[in-house]
Amino acid sequence: MKNIIISFFIFIFTVFIISCSSSKKIEKEEIKQGEPKKPIIQIEKQAEVNYDFTGRFLVPNSNIVFDQNDESAIEDPIIGEFVKLKSGDKYTVVFHRFETDTITKNKLSEVIFAFELSNIEIDVKLYPEKFLYYYMNYSEKSRIDGKTIHGYLMFEKIDGKVAVGKLDFSIDGVKKVFDHDDVEVTAEFRGNFRIPFGDLKTYKR
Numbered sequence: 001m002k003n004i005i006i007s008f009f010i011f012i013f014t015v016f017i018i019s020c021s022s023s024k025k026i027e028k029e030e031i032k033q034g035e036p037k038k039p040i041i042q043i044e045k046q047a048e049v050n051y052d053f054t055g056r057f058l059v060p061n062s063n064i065v066f067d068q069n070d071e072s073a074i075e076d077p078i079i080g081e082f083v084k085l086k087s088g089d090k091y092t093v094v095f096h097r098f099e100t101d102t103i104t105k106n107k108l109s110e111v112i113f114a115f116e117l118s119n120i121e122i123d124v125k126l127y128p129e130k131f132l133y134y135y136m137n138y139s140e141k142s143r144i145d146g147k148t149i150h151g152y153l154m155f156e157k158i159d160g161k162v163a164v165g166k167l168d169f170s171i172d173g174v175k176k177v178f179d180h181d182d183v184e185v186t187a188e189f190r191g192n193f194r195i196p197f198g199d200l201k202t203y204k205r
Contacts, residue, residue: 055195056094058163062200063088064114064130074200082134083114087200090116090129093153095193110136113146113189117153120163125152133171135187144187146173151190164194 065073065084073084079096094114098107112135115128133146151169158164168190175185 054095054097055193056096057198058120058195059085059092059094059198059200061087061089062092063090064092064116064132066130079112082112083132085200090118091120092116093195095189095195107138109138110134111189115149115153120155120158122155122158125154127152133173133187133189140177142175142177144173144175144185146171146187148172160197162194162196164192166190166192 062085065086068084070084070086072086074086075084079094083094083096085092092114093116094112096112097110099109100107113131113133115131117126118129120126128149131146131149133144133149135144137143149169149171151167153165153167153169155163155165169188171187171189173185173187175183177183
C-alpha cells in the first residue's frame with residue numbers, strides 16, 4: 001500500500017513537471033510570434049554610369065532655371081523639359097547626348113548634365129556652384145537624379161568661339177525605377193570636351 005501511494009505521488013509530480021514545461025514552451029512561442037519582424041533591407045551595389053559624351057554649349061551671362069514657373073526661362077526645344085536657362089550672371093555649361101541602337105535607331109539612353117560657373121579661365125580647376133544631372137535608361141525604364149557633385153572642370157583652351165578642356169565628376173544621386181524602391185547610386189562623368197560658345201538668343205537647335 002505504501003509503495004502504491006509513493007508511486008501515485010511520483011506520477012502526479014511527473015505530470016505537473018510536464019505540464020509546466022509545456023506551458024513555458026507555449027508561452028515562449030507566443031512571445032516569439034508576437035515580436036515584430038525586422039524589415040528586410042535590400043542592399044544593392046552602387047550603379048556606375050561611365051559615359052563618353054560630346055559637348056553641347058557654353059552660355060555666358062546665364063543661369064539655370066530651377067523654378068519651372070519662372071516666366072523669364074528660355075526653353076530649349078530638345079532638353080527644355082529638363083534644363084531651362086535665363087539671363088543671369090554665370091557661365092552655364094550644358095552637356096547632352098542620346099545613345100541610340102545602331103540598327104533600330106531607337107533611343108537607349110539619354111544624359112543631361114548642366115552646371116553654373118562664376119568664371120572661366122585656363123589651367124585652373126573650376127568647381128560647379130549649381131548643377132542638374134539626369135540619366136535616363138529607356139530600355140530599363142529607370143532614371144538617375146543627381147543630388148550632390150564632387151570633382152572639377154579644367155579649360156585648356158578658350159578662344160571666344162570654342163572651349164576645350166577636361167572634367168572629372170562623381171555625382172551621387174537616386175535611381176528611380178517604376179514599382180521599385182529608390183536606390184542610392186553614384187554616376188561617373190568624365191572625359192575631354194570641345195564645346196562651342198552660345199547665347200540665349202542663338203543656342204537653340
